[in-house]
Amino acid sequence: MLWFSDKLLVVTVATKETDGYRRFLRTAKHFNYTVLGRDQKWKGGDYMSAPGGGQKVRLLKEGLKEMKDDGQIILFIDSYDVVFASGPKELLKKFQQTKHRVVFSSETLIWPDRHLEDKYPHVREGNRFLGSGGFIGYLPNIKELVANWTGDDGDSDQLFFTKVYTDQSKRKSINITLDNKCRLFQNLHGALEHTTVFQLQINYLGNYIPNTWTFESGCTVCHEDLRSLTALQVLIGIFIQQPTPFVTVFFERLLKLQHPKNKIKLFIFNKEAHHQRQVRSFLKDYGSLYENVTVIEPEEEMDGAASRNLGLDLCRRDQDCDYFFSLDIEVVLKNKDTLKILIEQNLPIVAPMITRAGRLWSNFWGALSGDGYYARSEDYVDIVQGRRVGVWNVPYVSNVYLVKGSLLRRELKDYELFSSSDPDMAFCHNIRNKGIFMYVTNMHTFGRILSTENYQTGHLHNDLWQIFENPVVRWLKKHLETLLAPCPDVYWFPVFSTVACNHMIEEMEHYGKWSGGGNVDNRITGGYENVPTIDIHMIQINFEKEWQKFLVEYVVPITEKMFPGYYTKAHFELAFVVRYKPDEQPSLRPHHDASTFTVNIALNQVDLDYQGGGCRFLRYDCSIQAPRKGWALLHPGRLTHYHEGLPTTAGVRYIAVSFVDP
Secondary structure (H helix, E strand, O other): OEEEOOOEEEEOOOOOOOHHHHHHHHHHHHOOOEEOOOOOOOOOOOOOOOOOEHHHHHHHHHHHOOOOOOOOEEEEEOOOOOOOOOOHHHHHHHHHHOOOOEEEEEEOOOOOOHHHHHHOOOOOOOOOEEEEEEEEEEHHHHHHHHOOOOOOOOOEHHHHHHHHHHOHHHHHHHOEEEOOOOOOOOOOOOOOOOHHHHHHHHHHHHOOOOOOEEOOOEEOOOOOOOOOOOOOOEEEEEEEOOOOOOHHHHHHHHHHOOOOHHHEEEEEEEOOHHHHHHHHHHHHHHHHHOOEEEEEOHHHOOOHHHHHHHHHHHHHOOOOOOEEEEEEOOEEEOOOOHHHHHHHHOOOEEEEOOEOOOOOOEOEEOEEOOOOOEEOOOOHHHHHOOOOOOEEEEOEEOOEEEEEHHHHHOOOOOOOOOOOOOHHHHHHHHHHHOOOOEEEEOOOOOEEEOOOOOOOOOOOOHHHHOOOOOOOOOOEOOOOOOOEEEEOOEEEEEOEOHHHHHHHHHHHHHHOOOOOOOOEOOOOOOOEOOOOOOEEEHHHHOOHHHHHHHHHHHHHHHHHHHOOOOOOOOEEEEEEEEEEEOOOEOOEEEEOOOOOEEEEEEOOOEOOOEEEOOEEEHHHOEEEOOOOOOEEEEEEOOOOOOEEEOOEEEEOEEEEEEEEEO
C-alpha cells in the first residue's frame, strides 16, 4: 500500500519484488509516495494471458474493512506494468472533475467475455470498455463495488468489475464511469496492436518517465543501487560458432579483463576445427591462471543452443557462481573494465553496447514488431551514436551480456532457455515471459563486433584479408603526426604492426612461388622487367583489392598532405613483396621506378633479422640504412629520385613495394 497525506490512499498488490515493481516504486518515490506493505504469495493466476487476478479483489475487500473515513479516496492499481507520470495533486484534481464517485481506466478491447459488449454504454469519443488495472473512488463506493465478491483467487477480476459496470442499476448506485479519454489512466493495453508490444512500450517509456532520462540531465538513475565490487566469482562462457577473424586478439583481450583470474571460470564452446589451434595455444599458455576451464570441442558435435544452455547451467548449479558472462568470439572487447562496469550496475541481465564499424548495427534491439522480430525504436539511432547515454531497458540483447547467478537459480530454473531455431531470440523471449528486464549500457565505450560473413579460411593468415569486412583492423596504423623526412621529398611513417609484418612474410613464404629474378617476367604487361627482383606479386595471393584499399586509406592521406595539389586513387601497376638474401639477390642496382610515387614498407628488422640493406637516393647522396620494421618510405618514382637497394650482407630482408599512379 502507498499513502499520500490523509486523503488519498494508493493500493497495489505486489507478491514479488520484480524489476517492474522496482520501477513502479521508483516512480512512486519520485512523486513522494512511501511503501507500507506488499508481501503475499500470488494465487491470482496468469492474468496477463488468461482470466485471473481475483486475489487482488479479495485483498482489497479485506483491507477496506477497517477503514471508516467516508472522505478517503482509494486509488487501486497494478504495479508490475505501471509507472506514475504525475503527482497526486493533479490526479485528485482530474478525478474530481469527472463528478463521479468511482472512475475506472478504459481500454479499446473488451476482455475476457466479448458477449458482454452489447451491455456497455456507447460513448461518442474515446475508449468504450473497462480496464481493471486501475480505478479510483471514494471509500464507501469502493466498498460497495467489491461487497459482492465471493470468487476464488484465480477468478477474473476484470470479468467481475465488467459485470458490475454493465449492470445499469449497480453502475448508477455506485456512480461509476470510465476514463474514456485517458485523462487519469493512460492504458496501453489495446491501444497497441499486440500485447507484447504493449508490455515493451511500458518498458520503453520507463526509460524516460518520470525524468529517468532527459536531454538536459541525461540519465538520472544510472548511478543508483550500484553494487560494491567484492571478490565475486564469474563464469565466462566463450562461444565460437563460425570461422572468425582475430581470434588470437580476442584471447589477448580476455587476458586483460580486470577481474581476479582465480575468481574466473572459463567455459569454452568451440564448434570450429579451424580455431582449435588458437584455443589450445591460449589454454596451454594461460589456462592455469583461471580457477577452472571447461572446453567443448568440435568432435563433440554439440549445437550452439545446447552449448549456451550448458554454460548457463554450470553457473546455475554452482552456488558460488555470482555471474555468468556470455561472450561470443566475434566481440572485440576493448574496455578492460567491462566486467567491473557491468557488475557495478547490479542488474539482472545487462549488456555492454557494442557496434559494427561504419554501421548502425548493435547487439541490442530497441523494440520488437508484433510478431516478435526486430523493430527500430524512436531512440535507437541516438543511443547507438551516443547522443543519448544511459542504461536502457530493451527487449533483446545478444553477443555479450552479464547474467546474475542468483537469477538462474530462482526465476530462470528452466534448463532450455535457448532453442536451436534461433537461440538468441528464444533466450530473450523466455526472459521477457518471466517478466525479467534486460538492459544495455552505453555509458562507456566497450568495443565493437566483427563481421564474419565473408571470412576466408584458405590462407595461412586469413586476418590479412579483413580490411573490407572489418576495416578497423589491428595490423594497420594511421599516424599522420608521426612523419619523418630523412631525405628530400622522402617521407617515413608507420603503417604496419609487428604482427602484420610477420604475417605478410609468412604468407608469402607459405605461398612460396618466388620469381627467379630474371628480366623475362610473364606476370607483367609486355613480359619484360628492366630491373628485376626476387618477389611475389600481391595479385598472386589474391590480395590486390585489399592492398589498394590499404593504400587509399593509409597512404593517400600522406601524399595529399606532403604533395599539395596532387590527388590519386592509388591505382598501382605493381605491388609485390621483395626478398633480399646475400646468396640470392643481395641488392638492387640504381634505377628509376615506373611510378608517380613509390611506397616501400620494411617487413622485418635490421640487426635482428638481417644485416645491411637500406636505400640510397643518388641525386641527394642520402641513404636510409636502418629502416624501421612496419614503417613505409614514400618517394617520387620517375625522374627525380634515382635510387638503389643497398646490399643485404646477412640474414633475409623483406620489403613490400607499390608502384602507384593517379
